[in-house]
Amino acid sequence: MDTSYLASAVKQFEYYKMLGEKAIAQLPDEALFWQYNEESNSIAVIVNHITGNMLSRFTEFLTTDGEKPWRNRDAEFEGRFANREEVMAHWEKGWDRLLTTLRDLDDDQLEAVVYIRNDGHTVMEAINRQLAHYPYHIGQIVYIAKMAANEKWESLSIPRNKSGDYNMRKFTQEKSRRHFTDDL
Numbered sequence: 001m002d003t004s005y006l007a008s009a010v011k012q013f014e015y016y017k018m019l020g021e022k023a024i025a026q027l028p029d030e031a032l033f034w035q036y037n038e039e040s041n042s043i044a045v046i047v048n049h050i051t052g053n054m055l056s057r058f059t060e061f062l063t064t065d066g067e068k069p070w071r072n073r074d075a076e077f078e079g080r081f082a083n084r085e086e087v088m089a090h091w092e093k094g095w096d097r098l099l100t101t102l103r104d105l106d107d108d109q110l111e112a113v114v115y116i117r118n119d120g121h122t123v124m125e126a127i128n129r130q131l132a133h134y135p136y137h138i139g140q141i142v143y144i145a146k147m148a149a150n151e152k153w154e155s156l157s158i159p160r161n162k163s164g165d166y167n168m169r170k171f172t173q174e175k176s177r178r179h180f181t182d183d184l
Contacts, residue, residue, distance in 0.1 A: 003177070005110060009127050010102050015181045016138045017095050020047075022156050023145035029084045031148040041077065043144050044087050046137050049076040051094030057116065057130060058101040062109065066116035066126065102127070 024032065024043060032043045041049070052073065057066040081087045110124045121129065146153050158166045 004107055005124065006102060006105055006107060008179070009131060010099060011179045011181055012131055013095075013098060013102070013134070016135045018181075019156050020091070020138045020141050023142045024088070026149045026152065026154060027145055031145070032084060032087055033079065033081075034144070034148060036144075041140070042079070043141050044081050045077055045079065046141055046144075047087050047091050048080060049073075050134055050137050051090050052076040053130075053133065054094035054098045057126070058097045061101050061105075061126075062112060062114060062123070065118065066114065098130075 027043075035042045035045075052071055053076075056068045056071040059068065081090070105123065110122065112123050113120045114123055114126050115121070116126065116129070142156065
């Protein structure tokens with residue numbers, strides 16, 4: 001198992017990408033555009049925002065400010081997609097930019113300084129910032145999907161009343177160093 005910070009960060013991001021995709025997959029197309037009220041975001045809007053952030057933050061990550069002049073953050077909260085295919089293509093574009101950038105980094109770059117709106121962050125701090133931001137929004141996607149799917153919802157983690165079964169499976173495995181997502 002690669003135990004570097006960067007490998008761990010990539011695994012965490014991949015985990016949250018998977019959670020979002022599994023939640024979205026449980027929904028009919030129209031549910032991706034549903035809003036609880038005017039002040040709430042639909043899943044499609046959240047995808048648009050996450051992707052806009054990923055593209056801005058991780059394009060020319062080491063050399064330009066993470067808030068690109070071409071980004072229109074306010075427009076990310078407006079509907080722009082016509083169907084699931086457009087939503088998911090945009091989703092993939094953002095994740096590809098993020099994960100490609102992270103995989104191209106070396107551990108010796110973790111202390112380099114990058115800027116987000118002129119605020120300096122080490123590379124590690126900038127990654128940690130996004131490791132908090134994106135899961136926050138993935139949680140929103142999961143919550144909306146769970147409400148929309150209602151009784152058809154399939155758990156993305158340990159199903160209700162199945163913790164004992166899960167723990168039994170985990171504790172029958174040999175102790176070893178592994179990422180918690182390796183056996184999902």
